[in-house]
Structure formats: C-alpha cells, structure tokens
Amino acid sequence: MTKQILLVEDNSSNRELFVEIIRLNKKYEVHVADSGLKALEMLETFHPDLILMDIHMPEMDGLAVTRTIKSTPELSSIPVVALSALAMKSDIESAIEAGCSGYITKPVRIKSFMDELEMYTK
Template identity: 40%
Template sequence: MPAPSAKPLILVVEDAPDNQVLIEQVFQDSGYAVNCVQDGVSALAWLAEQLPDLILLDLSLPKVDGWEVARRLKADQRTAAIPIVAVTAHAMKGDKETAIAAGCDDYLTKPLDIEQLEICVKRWLVERSDRDLDR
C-alpha cells in the first residue's frame, strides 16, 4: 500500500518532456502530487523506493518499455495493487487489449484529451480510496 501522504501521489512515466509538462500542469492545482521519470529503468528504480497511488505509463519508453514495466509491477506483490493507466500513442485495433493483458488497468490515447485524463485519474484515485476505506 502506498505511504500515507497529504496528497495522492501520481507517478508519470513518460519520455517526452512536453507530455510530462502537460500532465504536471493539469494536476498542479488539483490536490495531487506528481513525480515524473523518463524511462522504464528509472520507473522501476523509483518504485523500489516509493509507492504512488497511481501510475500514468507511456508504453513506448527507452531502456525498458512500458509493456514490460506493467508486467513486472503486476507480478510484484508490493506493487500489484497500484492502478496503472497506459498513456500511449498505440491506438491501433487490439492495442488496448494488449495493454490490459500486460497489466494496465486503464488506457488513454495520445494526444491526450485533458478532460478524459482528469476523469480517469479522479476515478482511479477515488475508487482506490473507497476500496481502502472498506478494509
């Protein structure tokens, strides 16, 4: 379970600086804390030290791609319950199903629809809070 914090923590795993900045701007005044890393290796290293409440994961990453990051996180008991939202340009038929099969819990395509991103993040963080309260 993620460490308690004043704000829910979102890990953004994204190699495009413009997308990192966009996501940070969307959530800067929203009551969420955002941390960005640029590749799969950095994401796995960061996750060895901290546990976010939600992961926004690009699938086309250098070093270790997002598909493999998702598989590893869902196979690890420590990180398996963290919701992963694929944020990707992979928008061909079957890509969503492949992302879900790799361990992603949800799927958004690029270019990002800001309203859909906000709805998705809120849904996962509210659902997670509700599940935690039920324990």
C-alpha cells in the first residue's frame, strides 16, 4: 500500500531534492506544501501517513505548524519529523517539545534518510 508523505519546505531547491529522493521508493507518494500555512490548509482535507516539516519558514515556522497539528485531534496522531540544517541539541529539543517525532538534519544522506522514512511509515 502506498504511504502518503506531506513535505513542507519553503526552499524550492530543497523541495525538488527531497521529492526526487522520496520518489526513489515507489511505496511513497509525496505531496508538497511550500509554506506552513499551505500545509495547514492541505491538512483540512488530507491526512498523510507522515509529515516532513522544515523548521525555518517565513510567516509561520515549522514548530508553530507542528504545535497546531498536534493540538488538532484529527491530526495529532500523524507523525511529524523536523527537517533542519541546525543540529544543536537545543534545536532538536525544541522540535521534540513542539511535538515532532524525530529530527533529520540537512543535508541528508540518501540511505539514512530513506531508512528513517521507512521507520516512520511502518
């Protein structure tokens, strides 16, 4: 069965790269939101198996979007995994406190990224 992934990423180069990587495995179907607000709009009618959330975005950052998702009963069970170039312990802790199930640092290594997708979509 195909697993639905929502990628929330404001940087077009990063979006293209992540989409290409995710599509390497045919069991994933990727949907894209270019902002946190667009992601919340999409989630009104779409409930993916996993959300990959960029942390640093204009208007509404990924942590605020994650908090909104986790406070919405019909969305709260969807795992959200943070994507960020920041890898300080405090950054990771902030993401976990906001409700993220995991944290992936950019740039990603394709093999370990795909292994993490597998782990979060079981």
